Amino acid sequence: DQQVKQNSPSLSVQEGRISILNCDYTNSMFDYFLWYKKYPAEGPTFLISISSIKDKNEDGRFTVFLNKSAKHLSLHIVPSQPGDSAVYFCAARLLYGGATNKLIFGTGTLLAVQP
């Protein structure tokens, strides 16, 4: 059962425009949500995160929005650049009383930013 879902396997955007990557989750026990970026032949690298008590977190060109009632989060990249082309993974942390630290990932969305 996929607890974190990224329903769009790929997305193509023009340079300078906004990229919106979406993620849905099913478990209300998740307390943190993260986005990772992955280039070919490399491991994923952390991009941005948001606590479940917030609805928005911004870092430069990257903004993550969280809608807890809809169990939905999104990553906005503005403006998109060709170097942003990568696979983006949504991840959620499952925390049990501070004793565990388990990240569950989605299947990823391949973003292609066209020059």
Place this chain on the structure above:
Amino acid sequence: DAGVIQSPRHEVTEMGQEVTLRCKPISGHDYLFWYRQTMMRGLELLIYFNNNVPIDDSGMPEDRFSAKMPNASFSTLKIQPSEPRDSAVYFCASSLRAIGTEAFFGQGTRLTVV
């Protein structure tokens, strides 16, 4: 710090052979995770350790898979016997419990079982 180090980077083996993947986490990190990446399922958590102790191995596909962490600086993931469906990229990651929510990944081991 050199980051999370995995070896080998690529492994090609014949069906039925034993495969051992290795990982050196970032020094001082309390948690170590083994993930498998496939096209169909994305990044699947196989097992994770806290202070060298396995906490959750519910993601390990079957008894052919085993993982150990004999000390804070080394972990192995073993597949015996290997099968073609085990072909995937295997990632090791480590993280701090108290401070960060993010995990730091190694470059992965691309396993091909023929």
